[in-house]
Amino acid sequence: MKLSIGPIQYFWAREHVLDFYREVADCSAEIVYLGETVCSKRRLVKLDDWLAIGRELRQSGKEVVLSSLTLLEAASEASSLKKLCSNDEFMVEANDVTAIQFLSQAGKAFVTGPSVNIYNHRTLRLLAGKGLKRWVLPVELGLETLKDLQEQRPEGVETEVFALGRLPLAYSARCYTARSHNLPKDDCQFKCIEYPDGRMLKTQEDQEFLVLNGIQTQSALTHVVLDQLAELSALGVDVLRISPQASGTGRIIEIFDDARQGADLTSLIPELHSLLPLGACNGYLLNQPGMDYDTTAAA
């Protein structure tokens, strides 16, 4: 199995982003997804910067994919997306059907991200006919469904699984980070930059439940598939995606790299958990609530 680094879901300072990808250049992940997928107002790193980072990573031997915005609202966002999709250097990860339309019309191969709803074989086959080269299993689908889909997977299509990260659970017109500062979205003052792992939302009895990341809502727990690595490998998963967190991603990639080469998980799993901002969950894989954590192997 290959390892990929998903797009940074948060709004990081420009230097933080650049430092992160300098580190990534030397890591063992084979694929790197670049770009802003959550909010079009986050412009500290622009398309030309992403292209420059992409070229450097390609020089270091990485496969580079440009990730697109997930929720499109303004016409200007569709124009930016069109520009992204017309780049001739890198493949694009479509996170919305709008990008699929641009890419398939242009006859370009593409990847679909976790927010494109591929829930069954017929959808998978249809998109394969449009140029789908790799798809990310929607995060709420489990091993059973993955097994069924792998059995009917069209020739030449690769499967990627969201393997580590706070789960992208929802997108809205409303910016919740701005709201939590009592600011409207149009005057958000870029508050997201203060929360490089998102802003914690707790229940009234202090359960750390969700994380606010601008217009996106995430799980507070980090989804981790390490306990099910053997099953994922047996099901023929091609790529495991690691979603960047504010710190510790480098070591997390090393742990996954060791694990895929057969290292003993008993010490790796506790170390991995110690690197997470809060804790682990994996319920979705086992057909349970996504927030649950179960160490038993799938049936």
Add this chain to the structure above:
Amino acid sequence: MELVCPAGNLPSLKAAVDNGADSVYVGFKDDTNARHFAGLNFSDRTFEKAVRYAHDRGRKLFVAVNTFPRPTGFGRWKAAVDQAAEYGVDALILADMGVLDYASERWPELRLHLSVQASVTSAEGIRFYHENFGIRRVVLPRVLSVSQVTQVISESPVPVEVFGFGSLCVMVEGRCLLSSYATGRSPNTYGACSPASHVRWEETEDGTDTRLNGVLIDHYAEGEKAGYPTLCKGRFQVGQNVFYALEEPTSLNTLSILPKLREIGVSAIKVEGRQRSPAYVAQVTAVMRAAIDRCLEDPRTYQPTDQWMKELGGVSEGSQTTLGAYHRPWQ
């Protein structure tokens, strides 16, 4: 502007038709639609009556088959499409690309609408569904401002339907996993958000707690009216503040902007609420009918009456309404 109203059972369907709905949308008794609640929706027998009741009175009947099948259940979604088609419904409301592919191939003459659950917010996205499946209408998610809706309509290859009244999803539909994260039951695959099976009301020393699969969604003080624990409408703590961090219990109400919706070319107005009572359907349909008629008659002098606002407020979540994302400051 066509008025499209919800019905979760035969009495609701009759209420919608009798009170002036142009079209009524329904679902079958299983997970093939996004209001999969116990005791709700149509069996073979009631469905046949529903089709006849609507058609005898010159109204249209739409069937929502708007959840996302996994491979093992795909046959159920096909059966729902086939059943609706065989009974001669006026349109199917679909979301999943695989189901759209099946329906357009098996029933090429049947009119297909793209469900809000397909989560499409751009004209290019609509074009994908139009070119591949021949959809003839799209229902837009509740995430666009009026100016963004205007933009989409100006470039859309098919007519556009928008939500006019009802419970408000604040997350883009079809891509919201909050409820499945907490309960394991997904609106996308199971057809219910914050399902009743996972809800608990608990009396405490100082009031009432409402929980969803154990997660505290809200706490109500003694004497405060406890609402249903819909996950996105609870009070949570962010920083030092406890508040409705995502959204308050509130319903969408577009009465005040109907002339604008007409002017920008909205083709149909949808009322949410297949899970609500026949009385709700009757009341909301009657108000929306009167409002749309008044608006079409003379959009310049149109004003929502106090009576309409009061009636819709009375059947709204938390007895309050909002323009939601249509109104930029809400965002």
